[in-house]
Amino acid sequence: MYADIYLIDPQYRNSRAGGDLFAAAYLRILKRGVRTLRTEVSPANPAFALYTRVGFRCLPGALPDQRGYIEMVSHLPGVIIDVGAVHREVRENPPSFRALDGRRGAGPSSGVELIDDRWVVHYEAQLVTGLLQATVDFVTNETVAVGVSSGTSITNAEAVPAPSSRELWRASFMSGRWIVTVDESGTLRVESADGIPALIEQWPVARGVDPPGWRNATARRAADRDEPTVGEPRVTATETAEGVYLVSRLDGISRTLSVHDNTLEVRTRADRDLISSPWVRLRNAVWRVASHGEWYAGPVRQGLWPPSATDFEPAVRPAFQDDRDKRIDAVGVSSAAGGFVARWRGAEARLEGMHLPQLLINGESEATWALSGIPEGDAIRCAASPGAQYLEEVAWPTTESANGVPVSWDVADDYGTRQALVVDSALTLAPGGALAQWRQNQSEVLASPWPSTRTLDPLVDWHAGLWVSALPARLDPTIGSAWAGPDTAMPWSDDRVEGSWSCSVTGTHGIRVTATARSTESGDTAIFLTPAVDEDADLLVRAEGRTWRLLGAHRRWEGGFEAVAVSLADGRQLVIEPRQDNRAPSCEVFVRAGHGPMLIACLGRADSPLHVDFQIRPIVRVSDHRSGSSGPPSIEAMTRG
Known part of the structure; x- marks a missing residue:
């Protein structure tokens, strides 16, 4: 139900x-x-x-x-x-x-x-x-x-057995670049050869009976015709010449997984209507939708592209809102870790959240979705976007490279607050380890109610402008990028000890924050900030090496990128660039807007230090990312061939 x-x-x-x-x-x-x-x-x-x-x-x-x-x-x-x-x-x-x-x-x-x-x-x-x-x-x-x-x-x-997760089958495709596995719960996973998660799909559910997709999934399903015995797997497997045949005694659903050349193919059959929900786990991604032989691309900006309400809710609008909606031929997604192109037949595709896509399968029929990788040097290239009113491709702002000057804090006052003045930056450290304020040339860079506390609606209590926290891994489809408030902040330390963060001033216009998680942490490290943005701020985002301007960034939306640059209230631009041991795919800047103050999380794996450079630059309006050209970017569309 x-x-x-x-x-x-x-x-x-x-x-x-x-x-x-x-x-x-x-x-x-x-x-x-x-x-x-x-x-x-x-x-x-x-x-x-x-x-x-x-x-x-x-x-x-x-x-x-x-x-x-x-x-x-x-x-x-x-x-x-x-x-x-x-x-x-x-x-x-x-x-x-x-x-x-x-x-x-x-x-x-x-x-x-x-x-x-x-x-x-x-x-x-x-x-x-x-x-x-x-x-x-x-x-x-x-x-x-x-x-x-x-x-x-x-x-x-009424003991309910925990779902089994023993691996049943494993194969590779795209010359070993991608690995696909399936376990006894029927869960399918795709990850890169070096272990970066890329896609996950639970066993299909009965449409209109059990919750679709990843949200609220449980071991017991209302559509099951039989009760599971203790320790019984949901599916059993029989290997075939091409792959593996999976079937569930509990619900009667069967699937065949096979690898042909460089393509993974998943065929599903049942006697009832089903929903199949492959969920993309690639971060900092650029999404592409093919319609009538043309590709349209843009960075993931939840609520607008792909066209869903949020990362976790059903779609509320079509992709293009014109004749192209009558035929969506394929969906592609790519990031620094790699990418896919998905095609399907025998099912209705629904662009929903991070699904690639979600498939609605009619009973007594067979549906197939196929996944092929994007080879190096042969990526889908297109400059067109479906929403020119909110998205355009531009140039990334130039930043300076400078060694950091360590911050030396004054003695704490009676309330535990500490101050530092380095070059043109004035910093205030709140008790507990959060950065309450950052002023650069007398202008506020961070927004915060300090020394008061407010609710960071609808999330957590908020009293500082920048803080560092340990989080669960953001690749869990049931949570995504979790949020934590300044009350969870790691302490500041100039020795970069485990479970702390440090700060240095870079050049005359920026700071560098370094966060070091405890060695026992297995999730993510997050550097949160609430920038003092202009009410009508635009946002520059970088994804897969390309830069896009998102117009009207104050609207309600969310998305993850490689780096961002946001307009401040004083007319300048704050450029935010994370790095982690030269492992760009492990870093992400996740932005949440329209729920109160703009909230930005710089995310990295907890297994190594996370560095984030914050630089303040003048805003330069550049309308084309290609050198030697002028005017707005051309609308290029690639015909699938």
Whole structure:
């Protein structure tokens, strides 16, 4: 059972309407046998408090995903179903969520704790027959223990086996450049020969029954015709002369994977409508859409290109909004790590988020999607973009190379604040390690409410203009680029010790920030900043060595790039360029705009220091990236051949 969004008329909000609607839906959910509820909500949304009151929880320390949302889970329906199976009064008159003890004072992680290396959640509810106490495995939905004070006791009821992930098949294509694998859960992965993740796809889901794509995927599926036994894999494999044949006893879906020459081909068949969702994991990417034999390209700018609502939500507009929408022939994506071209047949393609693309497959038919790499020296080249009103190709601003002058901080004042003045830069270090302010030639470079604190809607508390945090890996499709506030900041250190950051002034117009994660960290290091941007700021972004101007960068959107340059309120430009041991594909500048102050995250792997150069330059309007030419860039389109 899956629902996209529910809305309440504004005149009925902040009343009992939300709770009453949820109570009615809750009873219907119990009758349908649904055991687990999941929702995604912004902590800044007033509904966040409602979800905590009705039993939704998240793990302690959960970070907002790249939209600013946190996934919350309620296992309470499964508990009521288990008790109702042996208790007629509960089965015939199931309690409302309003029976939960302590619900008014509940927080998002109330009752969640780590026991024996697994996260569990405790529930207490007042029933007619007594006090219900239950403990549920937060991840697998296994009921660890449940009891009622009247004497009913259930232990280890309805255990759901964790999905198996043993590898079943492995092959390479594009002369060994790309490796494809599939495991017992049916998950398909493509990565480069040196281990850079490029694409991932879960086993297809029944359309209209189970959640599509990556969001809210669970081990148990409503469309399964049989219950999985403990330890049973979702799919079994039989190798063929060309590849591998996969089939699931649980849902009846079958797939054939094969490699022909330099192409990976995936054929899917079932007796019901399906959704196939290959999810691109390449970052800093340029996307291309082919229509009527012509290619159109642009950097990933969520909400506009590709044409989806955000990185995680269904598409709300066509690609071109003209006759070209009637035929999308292929989709390509490439970055410094490599790229693909995807083509398909027997299915309707939907350009949705980071899918390449998402395929809607009709029952009793066979659908195929094929993936071929982009060979070196033969990349798809085109200058045309589908949205000239917001995207144009330009030149990257010239920056200077200079050695850094270490920052020497004054003695901390009574509040723990420290000051530094180096060349023309004045810096303020807040207690805890965040950079509260940066002024260059008396002009603000960073925006912050310092010394006050505000909410960085809809994300986190905000009191500084630049801070460094450790994050989970951004390649997880369920989270993307997570966000963390200054309260998670690493401390400043001039010795570059693990788990700290340092700063130096470069030339007369910039600073260099270096972040060194702890050796035990396995995710990402992030250098966050909120620049003091012009309200109508344009943004220059660099992707795959090409530079694009995004017009109206203050609008609501998000995207990841190799480097960015943003217009400041004083009329100058802040150029942001990350590097990490000369491994450009590992670095990314992720920008989020339109949710409050512009928030930029410079991301790198935690296994080596991350360096980011911030330079302030005058704005030079250059309309063409090609040397020796003038005027706007020509509209070049490549006919597929």
